[in-house]
Amino acid sequence: MKKYGLRLRFPPVQKTSKPAPPRPPPPAFAFGGGDDEDDIEREISRQASKNKSLQKIEEQHKKAMEEDPSVFDYDGVYDEMKGKIARPKVQDRTERKSKYIETLVEKAKQREREHEIVYERKLLKERSKDDHLFADKEKFVTNAYKKKLAEQAKWLDEERLHQIREERDDVSGSYLSFCCFALFFLLHM
The missing domain is CATH 1.20.5 (Single alpha-helices involved in coiled-coils or other helix-helix interfaces)
Incomplete structure (x- = not known):
């Protein structure tokens, strides 16, 4: 038959003739009984070694700061590293056209x-x-409108000149140039 629910696995208990070893007695200082002088000496020696190690750490810290003042500037170094990674991405976005x-x-x-x-x-x-309905009335034109008309006229002139240059420089589209080429070819055969 199966059992459902929380089942804890315990190793099978074997009954042997050996009794279990007795537990060690609790430390004496836990109950207030024990030698206070030994405890004090241990505490003093522990504090002395702790102070020596703190002094060594302090000396190493000062020496490192003398060599490089930014040695413990972890945030600055991290920001600089991330900036180097992010800068090319930003430059790609701005430079790409x-x-x-x-x-x-x-x-x-x-x-x-x-x-x-x-x-x-x-x-x-x-x-x-x-x-014919408003022939006797005055006509008013603003300076901005006059300027706009002048820009349009200038742009139209530039477009005409550009178109004339393209037609003149075009060698493939002209029927006349084709006829001249064909005549030249026939004469020199």
Whole structure:
């Protein structure tokens, strides 16, 4: 039959003819009986050896501090070690740049400018339809709006020049250059 619950394992008790050895008597000083002078001398010698070891430790401590004042600066050393590990990670984050993000930002700005120009032209057409109604009224234009229009005109001029340069330097897209090349090739065969 099995027993359930907490079961303690005890070695099987064997009955032998030998009786168990008697326990040693408790120390005499526990009950107040004993030699007080021996105890005092032992305590004095223990304190003396303890003082000598403390003096040695103190001397070693002073010697170490003279050699290197930051020898016991454990927190500073630990922070420095962790800083060396963390610094490359932070530098990687700051130094790494995406390959394409700059061009994407430039293209987004270019599209925004083009959109603004188209919107301004659309507004200009709508205003031209209503110009006959407000012909006798004065028109006021702010300096900021004039500046914006001047920047748009400058940007358009730069874009036209850039486009003209690209067309001039393009060797593969021109039909005329192809014809010239073919004619040159046929003449020199």
